[in-house]
Amino acid sequence: MNVGFIGLGHMGIEMARNLLKAGHSVAVYNRTRGKAEALASAGARLVGNVGEACHNDVVISMLADDDAVAVIAFGEGKAIAELPVNAIHVSMSTISVALSDRLAEAHRGAGQTFIAAPVFGRPEAAAAAKLYIVAAGDGKAIERCQPLFDAMGQKTFRVGLKPSEANLVKLSGNFLIASIIESLGEAFALVRKAGVDPQRYLEILTGTLLSAPVFKTYGGLIVDEKYEQAGFKMSRGLKDIRLALAAAETLAVPLPVASLVRDHFLAGIAQGRGDSDWSYLAGLSARNAGL
Amino acid sequence: MNVGFIGLGHMGIEMARNLLKAGHSVAVYNRTRGKAEALASAGARLVGNVGEACHNDVVISMLADDDAVAVIAFGEGKAIAELPVNAIHVSMSTISVALSDRLAEAHRGAGQTFIAAPVFGRPEAAAAAKLYIVAAGDGKAIERCQPLFDAMGQKTFRVGLKPSEANLVKLSGNFLIASIIESLGEAFALVRKAGVDPQRYLEILTGTLLSAPVFKTYGGLIVDEKYEQAGFKMSRGLKDIRLALAAAETLAVPLPVASLVRDHFLAGIAQGRGDSDWSYLAGLSARNAGL
């Protein structure tokens, strides 16, 4: 399939590489050209602007935040103007429900199709084509894109016909992970202050009811107090919680745990830890407990 | 081994039965005699008071709360007075850290040994001898009791030499489960109000990062809104959160998520749902969202 790929960050570069491996023809664009060049040897066509990346059946965007996506869609890049009629824009970034709704409307108005397909997984999962993809939007368009999803992920989950449902699922998922980190951090502060061995405590948790990867991953970081090599930064955590809270506010849904986690992200950032891993939420709990 | 067993509630009756199956000689006592009689055919000796149950190498107590345990230890039952020197009292109830410390001191003063060995698992797990047991206290005493633990549970985890460490681990574990229910409830309220299919949402959560049994169990109850057949009541959830918060207060550890969950248990109880399953926390979130 002829695909444009916009955004070659930690995640995007691995995803584009997997599309190439699967035999797709991929035109890549990144604001800073260096990253795109790294893919040339893998067979990517390098293009000089968003518009060229859009001259394909499908264009995938994988960017850092709402602002970056809005720029390529409505701003200088003007993906919407350049994309052919009947072509598909697949937004795999973690963006707001509001922007997703706005993109869906704009593409529909231009005779194009918009799909949201955000992903769960860290860069290593992206490299191993082990992402989980949550896709929403027109069913036929998703089917057309399925070979692309299969090249990048281990499984695609489909939700509703409204693309922003997928964004909401992604944001709510990140809220759940953040809330688990927060609760784990509080529990570890409690048992550590009582003298319980934290490693043993983690073995008990993960050896009984809490056996999911999320407990092993974040429990391990908390036991080791390894907050500096960020897999996902506090500032990014704050961004996603903010987007979840904004979507919830529009729907009039109170999310008290999300509010609490947001305040803790802010406290961490205020204390200079915006670039620490978001598991530093547990570091804050330890600090608040005088540990 | 000659064992006394005090407390034949939903959990205790299954645990005592498994001790009998494993060939131990078990003298059972329950305040209301009917329950004890049900075990006679399985080989249990029925005794008429706490004191008789204590005339054994080991006495196990499995009671509803601090008050019930304090009564058999210090009150009319006077387990501490009746227990032979060098005998062991194994407290498997979910009790407070403060009472556990008090029991340890009292038994030590009487030349006996006190072990705390609370369990994770519902009555079905107790019946199937699949409990997880968290034991703390004197190492030799725990070793002496290991055959008993093996008859009741699938695995024994050992924490420190201070018995109350096991109680704290148990209480913090229940806090973690309650916090997960709370967060899940908020997330489900959000996506349901946005029109996402809740069953599909649960499949995504449990099919990706959140694969632990706790998500399947409680996610399923939330999807079906089955809050009335309580496996563990709101009022019991409140009790355990209160004990976790009390232990944390003594140690000067703030637990903001626990505070929030406590308030929600209280709101549910105030609205007449004290006997609903503690997953009704999610019902409250739905109600607060106007669903």
Next chain:
Amino acid sequence: MNVGFIGLGHMGIEMARNLLKAGHSVAVYNRTRGKAEALASAGARLVGNVGEACHNDVVISMLADDDAVAVIAFGEGKAIAELPVNAIHVSMSTISVALSDRLAEAHRGAGQTFIAAPVFGRPEAAAAAKLYIVAAGDGKAIERCQPLFDAMGQKTFRVGLKPSEANLVKLSGNFLIASIIESLGEAFALVRKAGVDPQRYLEILTGTLLSAPVFKTYGGLIVDEKYEQAGFKMSRGLKDIRLALAAAETLAVPLPVASLVRDHFLAGIAQGRGDSDWSYLAGLSARNAGL
């Protein structure tokens, strides 16, 4: 002084009337013309668009929210384009810190001066020229406007040279009032459920340490459970808390009480009480307590 006045809502109409009473020449503009006509007999010149209102030494805007102010400043109205060089725009609306900063920059770029001067007080206070005005921005410009402030308010407080400081003071003030309502609501729910007479309770509070008008006003509404005649709606309360939280997020300041109050506004709105007085926060506390 020749003044333009944009926005004749419950507050604006009274403020403009007081400017006329004080002898100023006032050109009024309101999107729906009916309201402006009511002021014609009091001596106001009616103008047909924002641009005409801006052909004065000073233009005052008193509008409902950020969107309305952005429209007259940057949108169809284009206050910034029409305002003469060296003229002053006095924004008395409760708007965001971010919009205030953006307005300050835009007016500066156009050789004009921007002052923020939001007010404390309900419509009755506006009618009686008893508003409290908090003004920030260029000192000389504020001095030039002082006769206008004196005509509308009982006292003007000056904060810093950056206009948005005044907006932040206003937003934080509304946060404080909302937090007081929330705490009062919780306290009243507690004592009422214990059987204490609420009227007597209020007398004790206001007769001892809590003698400020805010306690009398909101305590009285809570005692009478008069939430339907809204002086200030739940939905407006939510808006102002959102703006306070947004300003705090930009500065990395956690405001946990504001987060909690925000969740309660949302719960009230979700339950159909968006148009109730914001003291309905106390109604929610009563309901959560099963009263």
Next chain:
Amino acid sequence: MNVGFIGLGHMGIEMARNLLKAGHSVAVYNRTRGKAEALASAGARLVGNVGEACHNDVVISMLADDDAVAVIAFGEGKAIAELPVNAIHVSMSTISVALSDRLAEAHRGAGQTFIAAPVFGRPEAAAAAKLYIVAAGDGKAIERCQPLFDAMGQKTFRVGLKPSEANLVKLSGNFLIASIIESLGEAFALVRKAGVDPQRYLEILTGTLLSAPVFKTYGGLIVDEKYEQAGFKMSRGLKDIRLALAAAETLAVPLPVASLVRDHFLAGIAQGRGDSDWSYLAGLSARNAGL
């Protein structure tokens, strides 16, 4: 009137002195005799134990906490055993609702009368006989004690016939003050980080809607960051919030702001500030904001 007075702390010594000034015959008892001797020159009779203090028409207790009151009532002091039939025990301490209920029942059983009459006011107010007294219990007994209240306070408020209603009013009052300190602390952190002058900010707050003494007192401490000379310690604040939350739990009333304030007291105590003034809640907010 012949009065026994038990407990000569910062508050009690001033209250007893005012009883003497008003011409009452006062037998004073304090665990450490030194304090009692200071009153001898003012005309007090010094007694050597609780029992002697109880050989009067009325005995007043003014002690630090539940434990101290329980000791003199039920423990070694045995006020209840020693108090004559028809005599009155006036408890002016800030104690729990549960203990107050227990005292009421015990005194009733012994043919005596129990009144709760906790006070609002700091030691300076006690010295100046300017306390506010909140009295609950049997109406005739309160009338008999009115001359004593008049000697110690500026005003007596009467609530219900159940003594513990007065204790609940007192505890809820302290909760309200703590919640105001918390909200003020958050607001000050916000405006200070934005560069607003804190002294000017306080003038605006107290010059407009928030004119009550509580805002002046605590706002002043926050502006000056004078947290070390404690008028009322963080640890005492925690105690009273705990008692308010315990009473609320018994009644099934959620108090989310109280829960939040409790967590902040704990964080302060964990960080070594248990002896700071409870206005250090604002210091914590500043710290969490990175100030």
